[in-house]
Amino acid sequence: MDYIHEQEQTCSKILSHYEESLQLFRQLMEKGRAKNWLIIATGSSYNATLSAKYYLEKTAGISIEIVEPFSFVHYEQVKPSTDFILAISQSGKSSSTIEALKKAGTIGSIPTAVLTANLDSPITEYADLVLDIGCGVEKVGYVTKGFSATVLTLMLMGVVAGSTLGKLTETAKMQEIKELEQAIKQIPSIIERTEKFYSQYEQELTSIPRFAVVGYGPTYGTAKESETKFTETVRVPTQGFELEAFMHGPYLEVDENYGLIVIQTKSQHVERAKKLKTYFSTYTEHCFSITCGLEDDGKTMSIGADVDEFKSPLLLVIPFQVLAYRITLGRGIDIEEDIFSDFDKVLKSKI
Secondary structure, three states: HHHHHOOOHHHHHHHHHHHHHHHHHHHHHHHHHEEEEEEEOOHHHHHHHHHHHHHHHHHHHHHHEEEOOOHHHHHHOOOOOEEEEEEEEEOOOOOHHHHHHHHHHHOOOOEEEEEEEEOOOHHHHHOOEEEOOOOOOOOOOOHHHHHHHHHHHHHHHHHHHHHHHOOOOOHHHHHHHHHHHHHOOHHHHHHHHHHHHHHHHHHHHHOOOEEEEEEEEHHHHHHHHHHHHHHHHOOOEEEEEHHHOOOOHHHHHOOOEEEEEEEEEEOOOOOHHHHHHHHHHOOOOOOOEOOOOOOEEEEEEOOOOOOOOOOOOHHHHHHHHHHHHHHHHHHHOOOOOOOOOOHHHHHHOOO
């Protein structure tokens, strides 16, 4: 919870120093003019990339492919059009991501970079360029401020690339930075709103045996990060779905005990998301929504920020982080107790 509260300060610091911290990245963009990026990530880093992907593409005028590192190493073929490879590992110790970077370094002359919060980690040895996420090393295993910092840093990479590649004018660039700054300032109030929301529905939220979170566009990444956070901490079956994908089969498992959380943004698709919640409200009472905007309504919690759809993942993840923590405590789970303590030793997922 300390890290959740630190997110405003962390993100503000990243924003204030982004031109300096991304100077070498700008030079790389100036030299290579890369427009077809391959991003290698897993876990929360993958979810953060999903969250920032559409903002990056829209702002920089580029195309992004995201792959899991294990699949990249053993199965994937790099497209001939790929002109930049970025690996993301907050800890810098992900074995599969390190192996993926090693492979990337053997593929022609494609420039590589790693985005990490640990500049002394092993992964930094295998990339042409090392970029700092800017959140420091989180000592708690359940990534919170590292997720928001990764999303923001990726978005700022989009701003830098867009400016360098001629997609963004100087005026447009400054407007993007201003809107990101305004969004970050909303984080403390979003935490407060979520605390009140949890208090109102505490008994219900702590008793739900199964959750699904549904998002669309940029918030599909938010839904997937919610899946990660809830399964790590609340430890009940939880899945993050894309809106239309949920409607093509997964909806059939809904029953009276099912917990459904629908994410709603300022988008032409918001009415479809609202219809989904309304429809299933007759089958389960545990239907909630988290939305951009200013007003709460029933089991709808607004983040109280009128934020652009493409920037919304930076803020919409906050309620799920807080809820994961509160529901975990409410269910009597001690997340300080180390479980599966020999997992990394046996499976070697991190070094």
